[in-house]
Amino acid sequence: MSETSGISPADHRRRRSFRHALVAALATIGLAAAAATTAALPASASAPGVPSGWTQVFLDDFNGAAGSGVNTSDWQYDTGTSYPGGAANWGTGEVESMTSGTNNVALDGNGNLLITPRRDASGNWTSGRIETTRTDFQPPAGGKLRVEARIQMPNVTGDAAAGYWPAFWMLGAPYRGNYQNWPSVGELDIMENVNGLNKTWATMHCGTNPGGPCNETTGLGNSTACPNSTCQSGFHTYTMEWDRSVSPEAIRFSVDGVNYQTVTANQVDATTWANATNHGFFVILNVAMGGGFPAAFGGGPTGATEPGHPMVVDYVQVLQSSGGGGTTPPPSGNRDAYSPIQAESYDSQSGVSTETTTDTGGGQDMGWIANGDWALYKGVNFGSAPATQFYGRVASGAASGVSGLVQVRLDSPTSTPIGSFAVGNTGGWQSWQTVPANISSVTGTHDVYLTFSSGQPADFVNVNWFDFGH
Template sequence: MRDTSVTPHRPRPLRRVLVAAFATLGLAAAAATVSAPSADASAPTPPSGWSQVFLDDFNGTAGTGVSTSNWQYDLGTSYPGGAANWGTGEVETMTNSTNNVSLDGSGNLRITPLRDSAGRWTSGRIETNRTDFQPPAGGKLRVEARIQMPNVTGVAAEGYWPAFWMLGAPYRGNYQNWPGVGELDIMENVQGLNKVWATLHCGTNPGGPCNETTGIGNSTACPGSTCQSGFHTYSMEWDRSVSPEALRFYVDGVNYHTVTASQVDATTWANATNHGYFIILNVAMGGGFPDAFGGGLDGDTQPGHPMLVDYVQVLQSGSGGGTTPPPTGNRDAYSPIQAESYDSQSGSTTETTTDTGGGQNIGSLANGDWALYKGVKFGSTAATQFYARVASGAGANVSGLVEVRLDSRTATPVGSFALANTGGWQSWRTVPANISSVTGTHDVYLTFTSGQSADFVNVNWFDFGH
């Protein structure tokens, strides 16, 4: 959803505003999975060449909450320190009550907006614990869900705003960097209309290269049954195997919206795509987007119509790196650099990782260890951010610094972050750090410094941002 405020939306940045109809760009795409006929269909088996990196089928006892190993609840009317009303003007209070968010016992999640006798609205909003969903270098990522929108239309649907969307990982805990960190709206709907919107939010607000707060979007009617009367599969494919890089949006396998890196400047695209994303499911009530289509909540709006979610699945294709480094001078600072693709190193081991579809990470990293990555291209616009996907099973009171040095492993670090135990050697998180401005092409050293001799970190990948 789109955030209409200076804060990243709501992350939904501003969906509440009129989404302009942009002509769909004609990039060929792999077909997304078509909606299955039953209400509690299982997630389809990944097609050949794809691996499953996340799945929640929402199987469980009726009336229970979602799996907190997969999801966290957003509560209240804003993020801590973020814009009021989730930055979009919506009026509901989000709760973790099973009245608002629960399994239905038939393999579906129900997010149900309710109104009490005083006219106050409650609803539900959940987001994945993981923030690392992005395609591997040279590969693809597909994020999809099979959803039936709230089955309500006409005046009774006024103010309904169901959504399935994603926010850039740097938004979590910041809440002031939208829309630059990116928002991918895979499914939005308002007012019970038989229409699905897909939108990329990026750049600056208002205006900017991504036309905020509207974003770069398009819409289409649901094929076959209406969006409200049946389940449909909504998906987004993020393709790094083509040039320019592309985002493709689908409903039931029909590609109705595509955005490519060539539509905005390189810095805007890099800032929106040089990191992982997390997934959000919610039903908002009222706000700018419904207002743009005939008005929001009033006495005719009927509470109690849930959005049903059969499954959420994330698939990946492509290797995402390897032990063979790219040619010198051919590493992109703004795409993930796989840690195991070093040119040389001291003190590390390489092992299979459980993170984001497999691959490898470097581990056994302790004080004095290092890894070298030659020929990293930063370009003419200065990089000011460093991101690394790291994990730690270090013991109590064991911690250390992950440092970035340029052209010499004894050079003064341009940036660093501290790390202690994250919950295990395969318990991954993406950690950001500020760095001194870097342009041009450099050999990048990751160095590891600690006051203890014990291992303190594993590294899966790293990249940079503006």
């Protein structure tokens, strides 16, 4: 190329880097302008604080114009009556069809998300279900994860509430794209409610179904009344804290700071616990209508059930505390394969640079990545249970027709890749997506190389973080 253009490869790369930096700067200006617009809107409550010793890794406080949908960089819609190829009626017997329409899922302009069940003239129900695009939420080794939301349940009780089933919950990352491996991959129900009762349920699902070590389909759960005001008449904060700093490992559930359910690793066998927890999770918000849980408390919906009562969500926040892995500069000792490894924490690299990211959690990303570039991450510990999944947090503002592969290699930059995924333009150099890929089974501790391959010389991807799953 330099022979025909008169530009050396080094100059060409500097010019590409300048264009990339200019695009990123313009994108940042646009994001700042958008933030200034939304910040002027009133909110139902101030954004949650970050306690000392914790780091915020995700926040959506649902500021935005009334009637707009959710931010699809953070959330994706589940629609219809099942996942593709998954169990009918979402596997629970619920009767609604989920939509991405703002009639069912919308911001209210006051800093809240509304998920609203509707019934048409023929008696058909619709509602909303969204889940985070990220699937990597888990505590670092020796640390903690806190997932919380401030929510007012649908404000309806008695016969008018028959069939209502609002929920704030999490599923293990290996479920996404499989839809056949529940409950072994783990489910954490932070808040569930049925039929307008003044109760919140918290449950862990795991093991086999039916029965098994986790008593499926019931799971390992408990319930309590909401403190001070009913669950339906006011906002309450529902929290799951997953603690890997204690032995046995513990998962605690609370409402307004009152712990009412704890599940510990020694309640089930080691294999069941590992299968349910040795990977990331994604977060789900939804309001179902009908199904097995409401049926256990009187059933519904019926002709007396009133549509149009939303679950109101003020914010969803995810925090992490201490532990190893995912640090910058490179961590001392082994990295945890199942906690996010920050891309900029490489031990060595060729052809890449770092820059400030606008992705959730802030920090830096690794950018200016083109064909032939690579980065090395020493001492990644996969443990004894084989890793079979790779997740990369990537963004691309590449021109049309420019794409490439993100590859994972072990112990040498020239070894055969154990897995890869393709990436092209995602909408911008700071428009982030979490992309999964299957990999050959890996155990033990390895040096991990990310290598990048493209048929074009242009930059094609940024990487913010990556991790692995079972």
